[in-house]
Amino acid sequence: MADNCIRLLHSASVFFCLGLLISSFNLLQGIAAENLSKQKLTSWILQNEIVKEVNENPNAGWKASFNDRFANATVAEFKRLLGVKPTPKTEFLGVPIVSHDISLKL
Incomplete structure (x- = not known):
């Protein structure tokens, strides 16, 4: 049970970091397009x-x-x-x- 919780937290943190990275890239791309x-x-x-x-x-x-x-x-x-x-x-x-x-x- 504890192993499943750790895997779930690890997966969630990986997806969170990936989402943060993608949204940061999109923000920079939008700023570049406006300039x-x-x-x-x-x-x-x-x-x-x-x-x-x-x-x-x-x-x-x-x-x-x-x-x-x-x-x-x-x-x-x-x-x-x-x-x-x-x-x-x-x-x-x-x-x-x-x-x-x-x-x-x-």
Whole structure:
């Protein structure tokens, strides 16, 4: 029984540390994305140099080309497609809220 508790606590601490690491990375990634210069935001998302560099690399494993959907898109326009779509607040109206006593001893 004690061995099971120790394994459970060890697993929980590993998952907690992993979650903390992932959330820290996502926070840093969000900060970096917000600090794009105006020049970078107005540049085209598709660039000939990138397509050429990928296609000239024999180890790339894929071929780059221009997609008509993004041909005239800037970085700022493309940026809104990244990430998670916000959920409308009305979506959660039927979801019950569960709370637990803070003084719960484990």
